[in-house]
Amino acid sequence: MDIKNALIVGAGHGIGLGLVQSLLEQFPNSQIFATYRDEKRASELLKTSAHSKYIDPSVEEDLLEYFKTLPELDLVICTIGALQKPEKSLRDISIEQLSEAFKVNAAIPMLICKHAKPRLNKTSENYLIFLSAMVGSIGDNQVGGWYGYRAAKSALNQLIKTASIEYSRAGYKTKLGVIHPGTTETELSKAFLGNVKHRVWTPIESAQNILKVIGDLKSTGEFKNWDGTTIPW
Numbered sequence: 001m002d003i004k005n006a007l008i009v010g011a012g013h014g015i016g017l018g019l020v021q022s023l024l025e026q027f028p029n030s031q032i033f034a035t036y037r038d039e040k041r042a043s044e045l046l047k048t049s050a051h052s053k054y055i056d057p058s059v060e061e062d063l064l065e066y067f068k069t070l071p072e073l074d075l076v077i078c079t080i081g082a083l084q085k086p087e088k089s090l091r092d093i094s095i096e097q098l099s100e101a102f103k104v105n106a107a108i109p110m111l112i113c114k115h116a117k118p119r120l121n122k123t124s125e126n127y128l129i130f131l132s133a134m135v136g137s138i139g140d141n142q143v144g145g146w147y148g149y150r151a152a153k154s155a156l157n158q159l160i161k162t163a164s165i166e167y168s169r170a171g172y173k174t175k176l177g178v179i180h181p182g183t184t185e186t187e188l189s190k191a192f193l194g195n196v197k198h199r200v201w202t203p204i205e206s207a208q209n210i211l212k213v214i215g216d217l218k219s220t221g222e223f224k225n226w227d228g229t230t231i232p233w
């Protein structure tokens with residue numbers, strides 16, 4: 001994988017920030033563009049040499065204008081996702097919480113998928129990647145719970161798989177993919193790490209794993225684990 005211009009959407013902290021830092025280290029001559037929403041939590045990002053920009057990605061007109069300012073991109077990674085208080089039981093289900101989970105984890109990333117297209121060269125190798133989660137695998141669902149986050153990540157997977165078919169039919173060589181980063185110590189996960197028995201990555205380690213998986217992608221429309229193995233839909 002050779003990167004001249006990359007964009008990380010959702011780079012203010014967590015894995016997104018790790019991705020910016022790893023890309024700057026691995027590709028020192030590249031331009032790394034990065035968006036954030038919360039300026040206070042993005043202080044570390046603002047100290048890097050990335051081209052950082054405040055964007056609320058749910059405002060489609062702003063997103064459209066922002067993408068117009070970018071050069072042709074070799075790599076776009078959308079990290080946007082949120083896990084509010086997860087529903088453990090049917091008792092916890094509400095239309096408000098389900099709607100919010102789908103908005104943040106599926107609908108907003110899909111706007112990135114839509115507006116990145118004009119910045120991706122049809123004939124050269126490039127990547128359009130979304131951070132998903134293992135719990136979004138319907139085939140792997142053994143334990144239930146976490147209704148909204150789980151189902152919203154499944155929806156993201158289906159949306160990106162569908163978009164990968166549209167990109168291919170339009171003649172794009174772009175590899176679209178959804179990747180489970182593995183459990184990583186971030187704001188999103190910190191409340192849930194107490195009982196975790198397996199390895200927990202730092203954001204930088206997680207970013208390095210993700211970049212390796214992307215570089216090894218053989219085809220478009222795949223759901224990959226942090227170690228490069230394929231996850232069942």
Ligand SMILES: NC(=O)c1ccc[n+]([C@@H]2O[C@H](COP(=O)([O-])OP(=O)(O)OC[C@H]3O[C@@H](n4cnc5c(N)ncnc54)[C@H](OP(=O)(O)O)[C@@H]3O)[C@@H](O)[C@H]2O)c1
Nearest residue numbers: 010012014015037038079080081131133183184186188189
């Ligand atoms: N950490 C893990 O163990 C783990 C495991 C599996 C999957 N993932 C996935 O990995 C991705 C990155 O997560 P992370 O662990 O790095 O968590 P994080 O530090 O909380 O980052 C989440 C990102 O999503 C953005 N975001 C959250 N709510 C948003 C909203 N309503 N509108 C727009 N942007 C919003 C945040 O931006 P602002 O803060 O600037 O608003 C931030 O950039 C997520 O998609 C998550 O589901 C993480």
